Amino acid sequence: xxxxxxEVYSLDKACYDNGLNEYILMENAARAMYEEIKSxxxxxxxxxxxxxxxxxxxxxxxxxxxxxxxxxxxxxxxVKSEMAKFQLEIYKNYAGxxxxxxxxxxxxDKKYDCYVxxxxxxxxxxxxxxxxxxxxxxxxxxEGFKLSCDIPTxxxxxxxxxGEVFKANVTVTMGAMKLSLFNDFAKDYIGEIKVANLGxxxxxxxxxxxxxxxxxxxxxxxxxKKSNSHKGSYGHLGVLIGEKxxxxxxxxxxxxxxxxxxxxxxSKEKINIPYELMQxxxxxxxxxxxxxxxxxxxxxxLDELVNLDIPKVIDADMFYIWQIRDFLNQxxxxxxHPKEFASLLKICEIGEYSIKDIQSNRFKLAxxxxxxxxxxxxxxxxxxxxxAYKGQLYINSLGTPALSKxxxxxxxxxxxxxxxxxxxxxxxxxxxxxxxxSLAGDIEPNYSLTPLKxxxxxxxxxx
Numbered sequence: 001x002x003x004x005x006x007e008v009y010s011l012d013k014a015c016y017d018n019g020l021n022e023y024i025l026m027e028n029a030a031r032a033m034y035e036e037i038k039s040x041x042x043x044x045x046x047x048x049x050x051x052x053x054x055x056x057x058x059x060x061x062x063x064x065x066x067x068x069x070x071x072x073x074x075x076x077x078x079v080k081s082e083m084a085k086f087q088l089e090i091y092k093n094y095a096g097x098x099x100x101x102x103x104x105x106x107x108x109d110k111k112y113d114c115y116v117x118x119x120x121x122x123x124x125x126x127x128x129x130x131x132x133x134x135x136x137x138x139x140x141x142x143e144g145f146k147l148s149c150d151i152p153t154x155x156x157x158x159x160x161x162x163g164e165v166f167k168a169n170v171t172v173t174m175g176a177m178k179l180s181l182f183n184d185f186a187k188d189y190i191g192e193i194k195v196a197n198l199g200x201x202x203x204x205x206x207x208x209x210x211x212x213x214x215x216x217x218x219x220x221x222x223x224x225k226k227s228n229s230h231k232g233s234y235g236h237l238g239v240l241i242g243e244k245x246x247x248x249x250x251x252x253x254x255x256x257x258x259x260x261x262x263x264x265x266x267s268k269e270k271i272n273i274p275y276e277l278m279q280x281x282x283x284x285x286x287x288x289x290x291x292x293x294x295x296x297x298x299x300x301x302l303d304e305l306v307n308l309d310i311p312k313v314i315d316a317d318m319f320y321i322w323q324i325r326d327f328l329n330q331x332x333x334x335x336x337h338p339k340e341f342a343s344l345l346k347i348c349e350i351g352e353y354s355i356k357d358i359q360s361n362r363f364k365l366a367x368x369x370x371x372x373x374x375x376x377x378x379x380x381x382x383x384x385x386x387x388a389y390k391g392q393l394y395i396n397s398l399g400t401p402a403l404s405k406x407x408x409x410x411x412x413x414x415x416x417x418x419x420x421x422x423x424x425x426x427x428x429x430x431x432x433x434x435x436x437x438s439l440a441g442d443i444e445p446n447y448s449l450t451p452l453k454x455x456x457x458x459x460x461x462x463x
Contacts, residue, residue, distance in 0.1 A: 001218055004177045004211035004395065007122065007157065011175055011205055015198065022083060025198040026053070029174045030060035032196030033149060036172055037065070037114060040145060044070040046112040048135060050119040051080040057149050057174070058118025059087040066094050072112070073098040076135060115139050117166040118149040122178050124156050128163030136164035150174050151181060152189045159183025160360050172196050176206050177213060182395050184359055184383040210367070214396045219435045219463045222259030222422055234261030235421030238283070239414065240292035241267040242317070247295025247410045250451045252277050254414030255291070257455050258433070260421050283308060289420035293318035294410045302326070311420040315413040319344045328373045333416050333426050335409065337381040345369065362386055363393060377426045381409065385434050389427045398438035400446055407451030412437045436461050
């Protein structure tokens with residue numbers, strides 16, 4: 001699990017208070033980008049730097065590259081910050097050449113091996129000017145290795161676009177990971193994230209945070225280690241089968257394939273199910289956990305579910321029913337996608353939001369919901385899955401486009417339910433299932449994954 005920060009200015013300031021200065025941090029920032037370039041087959045480099053300290057990082061990088069590489073430095077906004085002016089003077093002392101003109105189509109058509117974006121860093125709040133939009137659009141059209149300094153220009157502090165966005169192959173982010181890098185929109189622009197050491201270890205640089213990036217090391221697979229056991233040792237999960245019965249059957253199969261000892265489909269009428277699943281028409285205390293909502297349609301037995309004192313996974317159609325509030329003081333895991341989350345927030349009187357609003361404020365709204373309902377684990381689906389619990393956010397960035405297929409969410413609900421039935425804490429169940437779900441989705445070619453293939457892949461997940 002890795003720490004993520006909304007901003008790192010306070011972390012930089014702590015370095016200054018402990019004897020490091022801005023020059024040392026900047027040298028280390030530039031050095032990290034230099035090493036990234038040096039590790040590749042690159043000879044010619046185009047650096048476009050802004051007028052502030054992000055631009056100063058780019059100028060320092062240009063100075064480090066002088067003499068070893070063919071370097072072109074563009075300063076289309078001039079230099080304004082004291083650090084940018086300082087770095088430019090040093091660069092000129094080494095006979096470094098630069099242009100303050102907007103890089104023209106012809107200049108950038110020189111076909112550089114590498115393009116470095118050092119225009120704006122993590123402090124961008126305003127919309128980009130037409131001039132900067134034009135530069136970013138031109139850079140994005142060029143072929144070559146694309147490196148971004150801190151965060152790609154065009155993303156604001158929350159990872160939302162403020163115009164054209166530089167599309168990087170690698171983003172070297174300074175000091176620590178920023179929240180903006182994990183917005184769903186940002187995922188197509190950041191490339192691989194590398195964290196630059198600014199002169200102190202990460203342990204000595206970071207402070208407390210409420211944001212964390214999950215790694216596959218966080219998965220606790222339900223490996224069976226006790227020899228003296230039976231099917232009841234691994235939990236009994238109930239899955240409510242709704243009007244669209246396929247969704248519930250998919251969840252049930254996922255649960256059985258993710259370690260549950262017994263899985264029972266709960267249906268008013270007898271339905272055709274795979275032989276390995278059981279079936280009942282009763283909701284009672286035989287179950288260790290229960291999953292419902294997917295493919296549900298209308299449901300008449302909500303009072304029975306509310307009164308059932310076991311962990312629950314709630315999905316899909318339930319997020320449009322006002323009675324969902326009756327479950328929010330219980331031990332439950334909620335798994336909405338953005339549209340369902342918007343409905344949930346309205347029902348809970350947190351606010352009315354469009355899907356666009358949800359996507360632009362995913363972190364804030366997930367945190368707000370988790371603080372209002374501290375017993376609930378919220379899993380908000382997306383390109384980067386957010387898991388919120390008691391005012392802390394855990395981000396799973398391992399998901400792939402392969403999972404953008406009907407039924408993938410039903411698989412996830414069943415997996416979480418399986419772990420709950422096996423005795424996992426709701427947060428650990430949600431984290432482990434979410435990560436395993438992502439890894440299982442990355443085994444097939446990304447266009448051919450189906451829910452049944454995804455379930456089959458659970459046995460192939462390695463950590």
